[in-house]
Amino acid sequence: xxxxxxxxxxxxxxxxxxxxxxxxxxxxxxxxxxxxxxxxxxxxxxxxxxxxxxxxxxxxxxxxxxxxxxxxxxxxxxxxxxxxxxxxxxxxxxxxxxxxxxxxxxxxxxxxxxxxxxxxxxxxxxxxxxxxxxxxxxxxxxxxxxxxxxxxxxxxxxxxxxxxxxxxxxxxxxxxxxxxxxxxxxxxxxxxxxxxxxxxxxxxxxxxxxxxxxxxxxxxxxxxxxxxxxxxxxxxxxxxxxxxxxxxxxxxxxxxxxxxxxxxxxxxxxxxxxxxxxxxxxxxxxxxxxxxxxxxxxxxxxxxxxxxxxxxxxxxxxxxxxxxxxxxxxxxxxxxxxxxxxxxxxxxxxxxxxxxxxxxxxxxxxxxxxxxxxxxxxxxxxxxxxxxxxxxxxxxxxxxxxxxxxxxxxxxxxxxxxxxxxxxxxxxxxxxxxxxxxxxxxxxxxxxxxxxxxxxxxxxxxxxxxxxxxxxxx
Amino acid sequence: xxxxxxxxxxxxxxxxxxxxxxxxxxxxxxxxxxxxxxxxxxxxxxxxxxxxxxxxxxxxxxxxxxxxxxxxxxxxxxxxxxxxxxxxxxxxxxxxxxxxxxxxxxxxxxxxxxxx
Numbered sequence: 150x151x152x153x154x155x156x157x158x159x160x161x162x163x164x165x166x167x168x169x170x171x172x173x174x175x176x177x178x179x180x181x182x183x184x185x186x187x188x189x190x191x192x193x194x195x196x197x198x199x200x201x202x203x204x205x206x207x208x209x210x211x212x213x214x215x216x217x218x219x220x221x222x223x224x225x226x227x228x229x230x231x232x233x234x235x236x237x238x239x240x241x242x243x244x245x246x247x248x249x250x251x252x253x254x255x256x257x258x259x260x261x262x263x264x265x266x267x268x269x270x271x272x273x274x275x276x277x278x279x280x281x282x283x284x285x286x287x288x289x290x291x292x293x294x295x296x297x298x299x300x301x302x303x304x305x306x307x308x309x310x311x312x313x314x315x316x317x318x319x320x321x322x323x324x325x326x327x328x329x330x331x332x333x334x335x336x337x338x339x340x341x342x343x344x345x346x347x348x349x350x351x352x353x354x355x356x357x358x359x360x361x362x363x364x365x366x367x368x369x370x371x372x373x374x375x376x377x378x379x380x381x382x383x384x385x386x387x388x389x390x391x392x393x394x395x396x397x398x399x400x401x402x403x404x405x406x407x408x409x410x411x412x413x414x415x416x417x418x419x420x421x422x423x424x425x426x427x428x429x430x431x432x433x434x435x436x437x438x439x440x441x442x443x444x445x446x447x448x449x450x451x452x453x454x455x456x457x458x459x460x461x462x463x464x465x466x467x468x469x470x471x472x473x474x475x476x477x478x479x480x481x482x483x484x485x486x487x488x489x490x491x492x493x494x495x496x497x498x499x500x501x502x503x504x505x506x507x508x509x510x511x512x513x514x515x516x517x518x519x520x521x522x523x524x525x526x527x528x529x530x531x532x533x534x535x536x537x538x539x540x541x542x543x544x545x546x547x548x549x550x551x552x553x554x555x556x557x558x559x560x561x562x563x564x565x566x567x568x569x570x571x572x573x574x575x576x577x578x579x580x581x582x583x584x585x586x587x588x589x590x591x592x593x594x595x596x597x598x599x600x601x602x603x604x605x606x607x608x609x610x611x612x613x614x615x616x617x618x619x620x621x622x623x
Numbered sequence: 624x625x626x627x628x629x630x631x632x633x634x635x636x637x638x639x640x641x642x643x644x645x646x647x648x649x650x651x652x653x654x655x656x657x658x659x660x661x662x663x664x665x666x667x668x669x670x671x672x673x674x675x676x677x678x679x680x681x682x683x684x685x686x687x688x689x690x691x692x693x694x695x696x697x698x699x700x701x702x703x704x705x706x707x708x709x710x711x712x713x714x715x716x717x718x719x720x721x722x723x724x725x726x727x728x729x730x731x732x733x734x735x736x737x738x739x
Binding site for chain 2: 370566579584586
């Protein structure tokens with residue numbers, strides 16, 4: 150509920166406008182048309198680049214957690230979102246999320262293909278910069294889901310899934326909360342996307358893992374991280390980028406941005422400390438993968454609250470939110486649910502903790518917006534719960550429908566044998582750690598009929614190399 | 624005594640280990656190796672370069688056993704490593720002149736008999 154994107158003056162009168170049955174904020178926003186601020190614009194340019202860097206960071210975080218024969222495919226699931234989700238955002242997604250609506254459910258097509266999205270002011274920054282900032286959110290939200298799908302989903306259906314999901318789930322939900330839709334009007338507080346991004350992605354991951362089913366080796370072979378330093382690198386890049394995610398959600402270079410920035414430093418720090426202690430009391434050792442996970446959980450939890458609560462409360466929020474995610478993560482590993490990289494525990498549960506705690510800790514004294522339960526407004530917790538439930542139900546149902554629909558056209562999963570050999574060679578024809586020993590260069594004239602196919606040693610691509618093939622077939 | 628050298632698919636390793644432990648094998652050495660056994664060759668592409676990956680990842684097991692135990696171990700590996708496709712691997716059984724257990728100095732059959 151980033152109302153602060155509008156000018157401060159408008160912020161104050163918006164609730165009154167709603168009450169008086171005024172036009173939805175998208176229209177109000179266009180009418181606002183203040184001057185562009187150089188300071189705000191430069192911070193938002195930087196923030197947009199910071200948030201974009203989170204998706205490669207996520208690729209390292211996820212890529213390090215899987216085994217080496219699925220490393221590339223796992224990282225590609227994030228990287229492909231940088232292309233597909235960004236293109237679709239420009240084509241239609243932005244309009245669906247931030248176009249004006251009569252119903253409060255979804256935006257119209259008025260800004261399809263970025264029609265009318267120019268350098269004119271939107272708040273105090275150029276409109277197209279606001280669009281680009283929002284695009285980076287659409288990208289990472291789609292990429293987050295992939296952690297539940299690794300090691301078994303075919304790449305084509307995955308791309309189709311995130312494309313449809315971005316348009317049919319992410320864009321409408323972003324509209325509900327930020328685009329002038331019904332949850333924003335209800336007063337739900339979501340500063341930078343705890344509900345829109347994290348509850349949304351977490352629930353989608355849970356449903357997708359159920360629809361897809363577990364990997365064949367699940368519960369027989371442990372999924373060991375093949376590169377824990379990658380996991381730590383990814384967590385570091387995510388934290389770095391998250392300063393833009395939360396700090397940029399103020400849409401200005403002002404005090405609220407500084408507040409969100411500081412809270413983004415403190416909440417994950419507290420979550421890290423608590424998580425390491427939980428690890429220590431459970432197993433006698435603080436783990437590196439645990440610390441990396443704690444950083445992500447703390448970041449997720451502070452996201453909806455970052456511009457609404459005081460730094461001292463951010464420490465508390467980070468510390469508290471580590472506990473439910475830790476518990477769900479331990480529980481999930483003992484079930485048949487193959488949410489392989491625990492997207493639901495980290496983002497779903499972390500997002501719910503953050504959104505609910507926002508309802509407790511929000512303080513109008515901090516940013517002049519709204520009070521939570523601890524500051525005399527118990528209703529806010531209920532409003533937060535309604536927002537979470539609405540997003541979870543809609544996202545869960547739509548994710549199920551989209552995956553089932555794609556499944557009618559394309560098989561979603563690979564076979565057991567292909568799973569055993571790994572997704573990298575199968576889906577991408579590459580290996581993360583290829584050994585050049587035994588790799589025979591194929592020249593143009595030797596490639597008879599399409600690369601990517603497997604050639605049998607009985608019929609080598611060209612007679613010239615036939616002697617290189619063993620005839621020792623069983 | 625015999626030295627059983629088995630080359631298997633990496634993805635079968637967990638099942639083979641389980642079968643071997645069930646057959647009471649206690650000592651085993653595992654190496655990651657590359658080889659070619661007549662199976663289909665995957666083609667990989669890196670930017671403009673297309674290559675045939677002629678060497679496949681395999682796992683080599685070395686197991687020293689007493690003569691009586693050989694058939695049990697071979698049967699366990701055959702059963703657990705098979706996928707019925709070319710590239711499942713080979714088992715070689717080699718004679719062994721001497722075996723010494725370093726810790727105790729046990730020799731030959733005593734050295735390949737599991738310590739309970």
